[in-house]
Amino acid sequence: DSGVTQTPKHLITATGQRVTLRCSPRSGDLSVYWYQQSLDQGLQFLIQYYNGEERAKGNILERFSAQQFPDLHSELNLSSLELGDSALYFCASSWTGNEQFFGPGTRLTVL
Amino acid sequence: TQLLEQSPQFLSIQEGENLTVYCNSSSVFSSLQWYRQEPGEGPVLLVTVVTGGEVKKLKRLTFQFGDARKDSSLHITAAQPGDTGLYLCAGPLYGGATNKLIFGTGTLLAVQP
Numbered sequence: 343d344s345g346v347t348q349t350p351k352h353l354i355t356a357t358g359q360r361v362t363l364r365c366s367p368r369s370g371d372l373s374v375y376w377y378q379q380s381l382d383q384g385l386q387f388l389i390q391y392y393n394g395e396e397r398a399k400g401n402i403l404e405r406f407s408a409q410q411f412p413d414l415h416s417e418l419n420l421s422s423l424e425l426g427d428s429a430l431y432f433c434a435s436s437w438t439g440n441e442q443f444f445g446p447g448t449r450l451t452v453l
Numbered sequence: 454t455q456l457l458e459q460s461p462q463f464l465s466i467q468e469g470e471n472l473t474v475y476c477n478s479s480s481v482f483s484s485l486q487w488y489r490q491e492p493g494e495g496p497v498l499l500v501t502v503v504t505g506g507e508v509k510k511l512k513r514l515t516f517q518f519g520d521a522r523k524d525s526s527l528h529i530t531a532a533q534p535g536d537t538g539l540y541l542c543a544g545p546l547y548g549g550a551t552n553k554l555i556f557g558t559g560t561l562l563a564v565q566p
Contacts (some may be wrong), residue, residue: 344495441498444496445495
């Protein structure tokens with residue numbers, strides 16, 4: 343158990359819909375990272391928040407957004423969903439920035 | 454084009470065999486990490502190598518960082534079924550943000566009892 347929690351575990355929705363994925367970091371970690379893992383692209387960095395502020399952006403689509411709240415939990419919002427957005431979405435947290443601890447992931451299926 | 458290429462992509466071996474997984478790049482990395490991911494779970498950090506030429510051992514697993522910090526290898530001695538999983542290397546580019554990890558293409562290992 344990494345100490346990082348993610349909800350929900352599974353999410354099935356339709357194209358065009360909007361969903362929110364939730365992540366609670368390990369106690370004491372200020373940074374939260376979001377990743378997308380698909381069969382063809384592997385594990386791709388989306389975005390990082392540090393203590394409530396956006397710190398780094400990766401390959402995140404404009405239809406996707408994230409935020410980190412004062413209690414340090416984070417949410418990833420995915421809108422106008424497409425079939426190709428089906429993937430595993432992971433949240434990770436860290437204290438040092440270099441070593442990240444991953445949550446169990448949310449499996450998103452877009453039908 | 455992936456910045457970190459892993460080989461082999463798939464590996465199926467018998468319990469007790471030895472194996473090596475490679476992680477290669479044309480770019481220099483500040484450090485490299487190895488993760489193992491089991492089905493339905495998130496990646497779990499195994500080790501971080503920081504210095505060129507560094508070798509780290511974790512029980513039956515030996516990790517090496519290349520002298521030029523462009524490649525790394527993971528050697529498993531006497532593999533066991535519990536070693537089964539997806540092995541991922543990852544690291545921040547040298548001179549880049551240390552918080553932006555680039556992940557390798559992955560090696561899926563299956564150890565048959």
